[in-house]
Amino acid sequence: DQQVKQNSPSLSVQEGRISILNCDYTNSMFDYFLWYKKYPAEGPTFLISISSIKDKNEDGRFTVFLNKSAKHLSLHIVPSQPGDSAVYFCAASESDGYNTDKLIFGTGTRLQVFP
């Protein structure tokens, strides 16, 4: 049973618009959440994270929102750019993100940003 779920395998957005990628989790012990970005033929790279003590974290065009009661987080990219086209993985960990052994990933959402 997957503890981290990304129910949308793909998303297509026009350049300049907002991209919203969603992630749900089931384990209430998770207290640190991350988004990774993966281009073809490359490994995932860290994008942004959020601790459970916050409900929002912003870094430039990227904002992650956390709704603990709904066990849901989302990644907003605005404005979307063609270079954002990639697979985005949601991940969660326990122990406030300090226990690297407990990193649990979702299946990923492929984002395509078209002109």
Added chain:
Amino acid sequence: ETGVTQTPRHLVMGMTNKKSLKCEQHLGHNAMYWYKQSAKKPLELMFVYNFKEQTENNSVPSRFSPECPNSSHLFLHLHTLQPEDSALYLCASSQEPSGRVETQYFGPGTRLLVL
């Protein structure tokens, strides 16, 4: 070479073959990881090495045998694999195993096909 490199990038092997995957990190890190990503499944942690010592074996079958001769190199020896072992195998490294999870840097992966 910089970052985390993996060889080979693609591998096709029969069920009776023995092969090895290699990972090398040029970041001065002291923790290394093997992950497996099967089609339409989440990224799964397989093994963790801290300072060349294995600290995590995530219930991986014995047909996968890791080796970490030093903190810069990590191998995954494969023997008598099954077709369901076909997947993308990702290596990662981090400065401190106790550090925040986003400090893991991933290699590009080896795509393995078992016939």
